[in-house]
Amino acid sequence: MKRRELIGGTLSVVAAAAGGTAPARGQSGRTAFDWRRQDGQTINLMFNNHPWSQAMRDLVSEFTARTGIRTRIEIFNEEQFRARLTTFMQGRSVDLDVFMTLASREGPVFRRAGWYADLVPLLADSSLTAPDYDAADFSASIQGANTFNGQVIAVPINQEGPLFYWRKDVFQRLNIPEPRFLEDIPVAAAAIKARDPSIIPWSARGLRTAIPYAFIGFINNIGGSIATPDGKPGLSQPASIRGLEMYANLLKEYGPPGALNHTFTQVIELLGSGRVAMVYESSNEFANIMRFPNRANDLGVKVLPPGRESGVSKPAAIGWGLAISAHSRRQPAAWTFLQWATSKETQGKLVAAGVAPPRASVFQGPAFERWASEQPIRRAWADALVQLGREGTGMFQPPTERIPEAREKIGDAVQQVVLGRATPAEAARMADEELAKLQ
Amino acid sequence: MVAPALVFAGVMIVFPFGYAVWLSLSEVSLGQPPRLNGGANYARLASDPDFWNGLRLTLSLYAVSLGAQLVIGTWLGLLLARSRRARGLVRTVLVSPFMLPPVVIGMMAIVILDPSFGIANWILAQLGLPPRLWLSDPDTVILTVAAIDTWQWTPFVALIVMGGYLALPTDVFEAAEVDGAQGWQRFRRVTLPLLGPTLVTAAVLRSVDLLRFFDVIYITTQGGPGTASTTLNILAYRRGFEFFDIGYASAIMVTLSALVFGSVLVFARLRRAVTW
Numbered sequence: 157m158k159r160r161e162l163i164g165g166t167l168s169v170v171a172a173a174a175g176g177t178a179p180a181r182g183q184s185g186r187t188a189f190d191w192r193r194q195d196g197q198t199i200n201l202m203f204n205n206h207p208w209s210q211a212m213r214d215l216v217s218e219f220t221a222r223t224g225i226r227t228r229i230e231i232f233n234e235e236q237f238r239a240r241l242t243t244f245m246q247g248r249s250v251d252l253d254v255f256m257t258l259a260s261r262e263g264p265v266f267r268r269a270g271w272y273a274d275l276v277p278l279l280a281d282s283s284l285t286a287p288d289y290d291a292a293d294f295s296a297s298i299q300g301a302n303t304f305n306g307q308v309i310a311v312p313i314n315q316e317g318p319l320f321y322w323r324k325d326v327f328q329r330l331n332i333p334e335p336r337f338l339e340d341i342p343v344a345a346a347a348i349k350a351r352d353p354s355i356i357p358w359s360a361r362g363l364r365t366a367i368p369y370a371f372i373g374f375i376n377n378i379g380g381s382i383a384t385p386d387g388k389p390g391l392s393q394p395a396s397i398r399g400l401e402m403y404a405n406l407l408k409e410y411g412p413p414g415a416l417n418h419t420f421t422q423v424i425e426l427l428g429s430g431r432v433a434m435v436y437e438s439s440n441e442f443a444n445i446m447r448f449p450n451r452a453n454d455l456g457v458k459v460l461p462p463g464r465e466s467g468v469s470k471p472a473a474i475g476w477g478l479a480i481s482a483h484s485r486r487q488p489a490a491w492t493f494l495q496w497a498t499s500k501e502t503q504g505k506l507v508a509a510g511v512a513p514p515r516a517s518v519f520q521g522p523a524f525e526r527w528a529s530e531q532p533i534r535r536a537w538a539d540a541l542v543q544l545g546r547e548g549t550g551m552f553q554p555p556t557e558r559i560p561e562a563r564e565k566i567g568d569a570v571q572q573v574v575l576g577r578a579t580p581a582e583a584a585r586m587a588d589e590e591l592a593k594l595q
Numbered sequence: 596m597v598a599p600a601l602v603f604a605g606v607m608i609v610f611p612f613g614y615a616v617w618l619s620l621s622e623v624s625l626g627q628p629p630r631l632n633g634g635a636n637y638a639r640l641a642s643d644p645d646f647w648n649g650l651r652l653t654l655s656l657y658a659v660s661l662g663a664q665l666v667i668g669t670w671l672g673l674l675l676a677r678s679r680r681a682r683g684l685v686r687t688v689l690v691s692p693f694m695l696p697p698v699v700i701g702m703m704a705i706v707i708l709d710p711s712f713g714i715a716n717w718i719l720a721q722l723g724l725p726p727r728l729w730l731s732d733p734d735t736v737i738l739t740v741a742a743i744d745t746w747q748w749t750p751f752v753a754l755i756v757m758g759g760y761l762a763l764p765t766d767v768f769e770a771a772e773v774d775g776a777q778g779w780q781r782f783r784r785v786t787l788p789l790l791g792p793t794l795v796t797a798a799v800l801r802s803v804d805l806l807r808f809f810d811v812i813y814i815t816t817q818g819g820p821g822t823a824s825t826t827l828n829i830l831a832y833r834r835g836f837e838f839f840d841i842g843y844a845s846a847i848m849v850t851l852s853a854l855v856f857g858s859v860l861v862f863a864r865l866r867r868a869v870t871w
Contacts, residue, residue, distance in 0.1 A: 246841070
């Protein structure tokens with residue numbers, strides 16, 4: 157039996173009803189979950205700056221009210237977050253209890269270092285896990301991304317990936333058809349540049365380390381792959397080179413000046429302020445984009461269009477998770493927080509903050525449906541996320557445990573082409589050589 | 596009496612540096628205790644093009660910034676020393692750039708120098724000049740970073756120079772005037788030699804800062820575009836905290852520390868040479 161099935165199986169025999177502050181009777185007749193069992197403890201949480209963590213900061217008082225567990229939350233931008241986390245964990249600090257983690261990036265390395273507490277025993281312990289937690293509600297692909305050789309390292313808190321946003325009003329005004337295929341994007345960009353020089357046709361991530369998240373969709377959709385079937389670096393494959401060329405040329409020919417220093421903050425600022433016609437940026441930023449005037453009415457959003465020949469749309473799809481430090485001395489209290497934060501109830505509340513829920517029941521539930529049906533763009537965003545979850549990939553680099561380094565090499569290849577220092581074929585060959593050294 | 600000071604120095608200075616040296620001589624895998632690896636990290640430095648690129652950029656940034664800050668700071672300091680009007684107000688204004696946290700300076704630079712929506716290119720356009728990429732041009736990014744640092748720290752040098760100049764004996768200048776020394780000649784033959792120790796002090800203070808310059812680059816470019824602003828500090832940070840290659844990152848930082856100590860020693864000797 158696979159461990160994931162074991163988790164689901166374990167939970168399936170536990171009583172379904174719980175959630176109040178007082179113990180109650182479950183379906184099995186046993187006393188149901190006592191949320192106040194860890195009352196009086198204080199746990200330390202470290203989060204990456206993310207729509208989820210921002211929303212969580214506002215919601216966490218409900219957790220304390222329900223459980224009696226107090227929390228100390230620290231939120232840092234992603235780079236500082238990892239630096240601080242590394243310092244804490246390498247020093248075997250017992251002061252940190254819960255941290256956000258991106259398993260697709262650091263999962264193998266952190267797991268090998270022994271930094272993650274295994275959640276399987278906690279999930280299986282009916283005295284520590286609410287009977288209605290329903291771990292099987294997370295899709296297999298999302299939970300699978302957080303499972304390494306049977307060890308569950310984290311529980312998912314969101315799902316995300318880059319989406320294609322375009323200004324429908326600009327396309328209509330300039331009489332340009334909406335891109336249906338990947339190859340239509342450069343054509344549309346050229347038409348926008350020719351017909352209205354006041355608007356920037358295209359914007360996407362150009363910062364070296366941020367590029368692969370967006371770039372992988374271009375490689376896959378055009379029919380290439382980042383790795384060969386036998387797991388070797390695959391940027392030098394003809395279709396992959398075409399994907400590299402398209403991504404780099406869009407930035408070079410149609411992107412804003414200075415695009416090579418841009419990551420999501422600049423891309424969203426350009427889109428929100430109405431200065432760019434098309435962007436390829438994270439689904440996470442949806443709520444931020446909607447805060448700008450008019451964008452809810454004039455934007456379209458969907459997954460990156462498929463390649464004309466390949467018919468494939470396979471962009472990046474990832475999800476952050478919550479992990480418990482292996483060095484924590486308050487693991488039961490930390491696990492109580494994880495359950496509450498990833499419960500159906502809490503995830504339902506996080507939808508309003510633009511956090512795409514990883515639970516199928518929340519995604520398909522009435523609250524999310526009501527929220528999505530209020531605006532056509534919300535519906536389009538939700539549909540795109542469903543497609544992302546179904547077809548996206550968490551693999552941005554050839555197989556390696558040195559993932560951050562590999563992603564930097566890929567980003568470097570794109571930058572070399574944008575800067576005109578290498579042809580796409582040269583940049584791909586050099587990147588493949590470097591990537592092979594990391595395997 | 597000196598025991599507390601010795602203990603403090605041991606705990607706060609010697610131990611952290613010794614620990615860094617130990618790490619630099621070790622292979623450090625996450626979650627595992629460091630294992631000595633016979634100086635392999637230093638051998639790696641010699642064959643790592645990123646290290647040599649970082650060293651070149653660190654020294655370029657150092658030379659350009661220090662040169663600009665000493666020249667402009669001396670000019671500004673002398674101007675201030677000779678001005679009698681609103682000296683207090685001007686001093687307050689001059690202090691403000693280097694009172695700002697580097698994060699604020701970095702964020703200001705991002706906003707002002709953004710090629711798409713920054714005010715710097717708008718001003719260039721008003722003057723009929725072509726726009727520039729500033730922090731996004733690999734050929735000029737180090738100069739742009741040097742300009743940001745020069746903007747922030749030149750007033751600091753100016754205040755040191757002003758203080759040094761006002762403390763100089765006036766009879767030397769009177770004698771020079773009697774002898775007919777004026778303008779450039781007076782500056783070259785009298786003021787500059789007398790200001791020598793002051794300038795060396797300013798150079799030492801700025802050298803230490805410039806060689807460990809990190810925050811503004813990290814905030815504005817993160818070492819890019821490409822590796823065009825990946826100085827040794829940025830390189831070590833990335834290797835240590837993003838690639839988890841802590842032993843090698845420590846070797847880079849120990850090497851950089853040796854560079855800082857070396858520059859301070861050179862200036863200490865220079866100070867003795869220019870003391871009058």
